[in-house]
Amino acid sequence: MTSLRLFFLVTLVAALVLAAPAPARRAPSALKKRSFKVPRSLNKNHPRGLNGFDAMKKVAFKYNLASLKEGFIASTKTSDDMITADNKPKITAAQNGTNGTGTVSANPEDNAALFLSPVSVGGQTLNLDFDSGSSDLWVFSTDLPAAATQGHSAFDASKSSTFKVMEGAQFSISYGDGSGAAGTVGTDVVEIGGVSVQNQAVELANAVSMSFVQDTNTDGLVGLAFSQLNTVNNGQKATPQKTFFDNVMGDLDQPVFTADLDPDGTGTYEFGTIDQSKFTGAMAWVPVNASSGFWQFDSASFAVDGKVQKNPAASKAIADTGTSLLLVDQAVAEAYYSKVQGAQNNAQVGGFIYPCNAKLPDFAVAVGPDAMATIPGAAVTFATVDQANTTCFGGIQGNQGAGLQIYGDTMFKAQFVAFNGGNQSLGFGAKPSI
């Protein structure tokens, strides 16, 4: 799944000044403090996985990084048409076409979610993508035409005795690449890893973009960024609903969830506890500035092979489990690849590539003023570029002056990361072996 969540920054500003969402009631059983785990598994139905080019394109459009997007506009081939039930409004942004007007539709396979975790909504199990870069919990629903739900688990509200319609509420996630979803809203019992929230806002898609339709293993998303990014509204104004994490936070042993991703991208999300056996040394904590709605923090220096250097641009960084790459300020990426024999920034491929047999130095990014999070050289490669596996695409890439550093899976595979919603901070612990 892809998403241009910065697209929502406008919505977000509105949301910030509007009323806080109604509190959800919780199951009595969930009132006992506890923790729980949920696996993240590889999406075997993903049409072909993400290659480097797609991964760059995805993040460029996800965050609407204008400078980065330019290179991809010409390469866009098909539009990501909305599939919608009759008489349902289409998402206007989805028709904003491939004409190079600023929003560009991506190929369906570019958008598919690679990693999924099981979630029960009103007793019906769906495979959802956990995303720390957005805040909507939306699902495929039987309001969609049958053609769109084929191969998916679609939530049927009429078969849930606990579902309640939220009168007049709607949602519309129009990702800047033309993918998206829209529909109605209700509440239901949502259970993840054995812990349930009684009145979780659940967004029922009655329109989804083609990319979601084609990725038959993805039935929706669980947004884990801050609730102010939630797109639910009553037609007149934003009425942002709480995320699952916000609702369950008070019931947990500790108000945290952790992302523990393996090199192949599978792994575990754990809520309520920080498993000390999953990282070596002490966890480095950095305060998060949640005013953007993202898990955003300062990252003003970096290191190549242990040599710490100042990052002159020092753009803010965000931790995003929904992005594949580690996107840093351009000068940082250039500094790194200047130490890689044969590396070049190749516009056609969409970023920095190098011979796969090159020796890759360790890389580190600052997490706050005092700590560094290291990505060992052996964990830097994202994908091979050619069939013969001689040229590799780096998992570290430049943001071309976009003004935001986006730390995705390249970082999560090397760092065990704790998201603390209590004191709004992120904890980083080096994973023992990768």
Ligand SMILES: *[C@@H]1O[C@H](CO)[C@@H](O)[C@H](O)[C@H]1NC(C)=O
């Ligand atoms: C299409 O994109 C352009 C450029 O970003 C924007 O100005 C326009 O409002 C969009 N139109 C629709 C219908 O979303």
Ligand SMILES: *[C@@H]1O[C@H](CO)[C@@H](O)[C@H](O)[C@H]1NC(C)=O
């Ligand atoms: C894109 O171009 C086609 C043909 O050139 C045109 O029919 C269509 O209206 C354009 N769409 C947008 C969103 O500009």
Ligand SMILES: *[C@@H]1O[C@H](CO)[C@@H](O)[C@H](O)[C@H]1NC(C)=O
């Ligand atoms: C936040 O809480 C954690 C415990 O979960 C603690 O170790 C850390 O120091 C705190 N961070 C900040 C920035 O207060």
Ligand SMILES: *[C@@H]1O[C@H](CO)[C@@H](O)[C@H](O)[C@H]1NC(C)=O
């Ligand atoms: C947090 O970020 C916002 C912009 O997103 C900025 O205006 C504000 O000054 C920041 N706060 C701190 C404490 O850095």
Ligand SMILES: *[C@@H]1O[C@H](CO)[C@@H](O)[C@H](O)[C@H]1NC(C)=O
């Ligand atoms: C290239 O790597 C892929 C994935 O690891 C593997 O399946 C394929 O056999 C390799 N091709 C060659 C020519 O080594």
